[in-house]
Amino acid sequence: MARIKYSPIITSIAGSVGNATFQRNKFGNTLRTKPLPRNPASEAQYNVRQKMVTLQAAWKALTDAQRLQWNRFLDFSGQATKHDKSIKLSGQALFMKYQMFRLISNCPLLTTIEYSAMPEVERFNSIILNGAALEVHFDGARDVDVWFYFIRLTAPRPANKIFSKQGLIRMLTAHSDIGVQNCATTYLRAFGALPAIGDFLHYAIQYYSYTAPVYSGVSTGVAEVQ
Numbered sequence: 001m002a003r004i005k006y007s008p009i010i011t012s013i014a015g016s017v018g019n020a021t022f023q024r025n026k027f028g029n030t031l032r033t034k035p036l037p038r039n040p041a042s043e044a045q046y047n048v049r050q051k052m053v054t055l056q057a058a059w060k061a062l063t064d065a066q067r068l069q070w071n072r073f074l075d076f077s078g079q080a081t082k083h084d085k086s087i088k089l090s091g092q093a094l095f096m097k098y099q100m101f102r103l104i105s106n107c108p109l110l111t112t113i114e115y116s117a118m119p120e121v122e123r124f125n126s127i128i129l130n131g132a133a134l135e136v137h138f139d140g141a142r143d144v145d146v147w148f149y150f151i152r153l154t155a156p157r158p159a160n161k162i163f164s165k166q167g168l169i170r171m172l173t174a175h176s177d178i179g180v181q182n183c184a185t186t187y188l189r190a191f192g193a194l195p196a197i198g199d200f201l202h203y204a205i206q207y208y209s210y211t212a213p214v215y216s217g218v219s220t221g222v223a224e225v226q
Contacts, residue, residue, distance in 0.1 A: 051103045055096050058109060069113050070095050070213070076115055077214055098213035105148050106175050107210070114211040121147045121207045121216070127223045129197050136173055136181040144177045150206050153183070155191045156199035156225075163202050163220050199225045 059067070071091030079094060081087045089097070099109050122138040129135075136151060152168035169190040171183035187194060195201060201223050207216040 048100075048104070051100060052096070054103070055099050058099070059092055059095055067091060073113055073115070073213060077212075079214070094213055098208070098215065101150050101206075101208055101215070102148075104170065104172075105150060105208075106172070107148055110211075110213060113213060114209075116209065116212045116214075118207070118209055118214045118216055119146050121149070124149075124151070124203070124205045124219065126226055127153070127195075127201055127203070128226045129194065130180070132184060132194075133180065133182045134184040134187050134194055136171070136183060138181075142177055144175055144210065146210055148175055148208050148210055150208070151183070152204045153187065154202040156195045157202060157222075159200050159224075161200070161202075161222075163222055165202075165204065165220070168202065168204055195225045197225055201225060 062070075068091075074088050074091065074094060079089050081089060081093075102109060122140040122142055125137045125139050127134065128137055142149075150170065151173070152170045154164075154167045154169070157164075170186070172186045173181040173183050184194060202220070203223055204218050204220045206218045209215065
């Protein structure tokens with residue numbers, strides 16, 4: 001903070017210049033530096049924004065024929081906006097939504113669209129704590145050439161608490177049919193500690209076709225860590 005003494009030429013100053021603000025208080029006229037705003041963006045938000053930039057560039061790089069494919073696919077799938085099922089998505093909106101989840105799931109961008117419905121998938125089964133690994137398990141083996149998934153988990157919650165979407169954080173797992181689907185690294189980064197066996201986690205999971213820009217609804221529930 002600096003104090004200001006006026007001259008016969010300059011009798012008063014008010015307002016801001018750059019990151020400095022002139023103000024009058026009980027100490028007289030002062031000059032204060034504005035505090036730098038905190039950046040509210042988390043690492044996950046930053047990564048999503050970077051991927052959004054990548055996808056915007058990828059859409060612009062498509063040929064007219066390729067963009068037409070994405071627009072025409074909606075005549076086949078009929079996918080609509082989230083809040084109004086009578087309004088179909090645009091080809092660009094579908095491209096951005098579907099391809100974003102491919103990038104988040106460490107899958108390459110879909111370049112050739114297959115006209116097919118959502119395939120049968122192996123449903124989410126359980127969360128298992130195996131030493132230092134936090135494993136996502138399904139009813140059977142995943143076919144990574146046919147479908148992939150996106151799961152979000154919470155910190156441990158009381159056993160009698162009904163499902164709530166508050167506090168859900170996306171978990172990163174390897175898109176591979178070799179080995180377990182381990183999300184311990186992402187969980188530790190999000191919550192600071194792994195859950196214990198017997199803890200209850202709330203989850204939300206969505207499934208995606210690997211060969212066509214279609215996806216399931218979101219399934220939610222409460223899972224006891226095994």
